Amino acid sequence: MSVTSESVAGAADNDRAARARAALALAEQRTGARSLATSLTGVPAPRTAPHRTPPVLTDLERLPLPAPRELARLLGPGLRRGSTVAVLGSTSLALALLAPASAAGSWVGVVGQPSIGLLAAAEAGVVLERLALVPQPGADASGVVAALLDGMDLVLVGPQAGLTEADRRRLVARARERGSVLVSTAAWPGATVVLGVRTLGWTGAGAGEGHLRSLDVRVTRSGRGAAAERVSIELTLPLAPPGTDELQGAGRESARPAAGQPSLRLVG
């Protein structure tokens, strides 16, 4: 009996300690008090299958960047810092991937993708004030991407960035060290997660009437490590921009009056 109650108490303590640690990590990460370089020497994150991970802190040292909720089955709770994600076959999906982190305050750099549709980016929810474009990185694309990885949480590398195999390895290592996420719209050998997109069809247009409204796609995840298991989901692009769905951010939900309930009116 006493053993049981002790273990229960122990579990409660562990739970409290974990919560306290998580709160501390969050505060330190927000204020920048914890340097990312020292956090690397900490305990490596346990590699569990992302879609089975409950949406809690997976990595006590570095919070993942927010990712679209619709991709939770493929990416887990978010974009793991230091990872490399290749999105092949859909620029819209790449923009949707950048949007939640951008809306949450991260900077986004776009290198070697002169064809990026900025209007579409803004519609997807990417904050243009925190977006920097390097359309033609020239001969020193590797140096440019490395410089951006130092300062930004997300760097999207397009097909116009001329990178050699050695450059790519160096950049992956740089991203891991700095805790940034590298997103590539071109094939990236050795990417942590590869999202392959196959178009199923557009809806909205007919024979001259309507207009293109949404794109149905099948997204297949492959990759290395925990992401090696192939998972496919069907999605409709464009995804809802971050902040529009009610399940994100409990604070926002509580601030909004519930549907059907009359809003308070000032009288007198």
Added chain:
Amino acid sequence: MSRVATRTAVLWVPDWPVVAAIQHEGAPPHLPAAVHDGRRLVAVSAVARAQGVRRGMRRRHAQGTCPELVLLPEDEGRDAVLFETVAQAAEQVVPGVEVVRPGLLLVPADGAARFHGSTEAFGAALVGAVARAGHESQVGVADGLLAALLAAREHRLVPPGGSADFLAPYPVSALVHAAHDPRTLTATAELVDLLTRLGLRTLGALAALPAADVATRFGELGAWAHRLVRGQDPRPPVRRRPEPDLEASHEIDPPTARLDVATFAARRVAEELHAKLLARGATCGRLEITAVTEHGSELSRTWRTDLGGLGGLTAARITDRVRWQLEGWLDRAASARHGDQDPERGAVARLVVLAREVVPAGAEQGRLWGGASGNDVRAHRALERVQGLLGAHGVLTAALQGGRDVHDQVHLVPWGAQQRAERSAHAPWPGRLPSPAPATVLPEPQPVLVLDAAGCPVTLDGRWALSADPARVRWPGTTHRDPARAVAAHEATVLSWAGPWPLAQRWWTSEGRTVVHLQAALDDGAVLLEWDAAARTWVCEARYD
């Protein structure tokens, strides 16, 4: 505990927007004048008011009331710039003034009144100094902000401790004079409305209520209003320590079109300016770089420097900015020289670097708990490094602007340069392409052939109707020295399509052009096609992918 309000003097120039507009536009001052924001009048001169023109009138109505009324456009920048002369005149009388808004100055009165002998002498000195600058003004002195503001409107001095009695007979709507930013103004107007409906019609009635009850019923704003009406405004005016703009310039003799020579000169200018800033212990918010060519034309651009403020403004960074800017100009000048001589461009004869918004160094700092602030500084440093690698035009930032097609709606500027969007995004822009926008906008449109089921090219007639339903889209294939931009010849079947949407833009100018857009979902992805009415050809503008 009773708080004693700071004795405050307010200098008010009545109808400042009109006064500034008349001065700037050179309109005759004896004619009635008014400033409008495109729809309604926002300020009216005394002459116009005497003829029945009122603030808030529609333009037509005002012109009907007073046919010789001079209507001038609103410009907040002009108001602020011209008010600087008034602020400087006031500063000759009392050091450190607070500009609440153009037209209104706040000065702490105690010390200045002692220096000038009496409050009356101080007020007279203020009005006199502003009159020498060429403007009529009124001064009010009282305890606290609201009383001083209202006293200035009556041009009178309220004795110390007399603010509450002075304020008591005013209607509560006088509270809006103390609100200066639009948000507070709206909130205050709502509070005034509520107070009136509750029967509190004068400031005296509000002041008679117990402070705790006012705070409980009307919250933060009510407590603020209550403090104001009791003449217990604890906030002293924020003194402004004006710093003049700093300038460094260098004559290049003989004028040069070579970048290395110009950069060398830029380095000297930058070092001179940096030394000046250092000597004052100051930093600046904007750098204005001007190059004067041998033909006398001026090329000027403003750079914001406050973004990366924590990195410090070193001579090397000023030099970089000047170099990037010259690079672009001299390149264009060189390319112009090969063709016909462009009188606008030419060798640079003089370089001027002007530091604007000079503030004491250390006045700006990151927020203590601001993760975001740290983030921004990190990103700014990274972008400056990339700019150092690629030049100023290598790094771009984007903003949305008004427009109809996919290119028009995005405004790209080099990072750090200050250029505002040309067109407002808040206008309705009818005929805009429907959302969602294409995720891939081709930098160079690809020429395509749109074919009907029989294999004949699809064209548009004079009524913008398609000659036949599109069935296939064929890329003839283009070659390019950059293999990434070459397009392989291929063909795709049209599954569904929408349009055509004709768009005739700016037809009243020489750059007018009429295009027709067509969305097509092909078996290998959806595209946005554009028909050029002048060339009678189709191009692929963008891809929805």
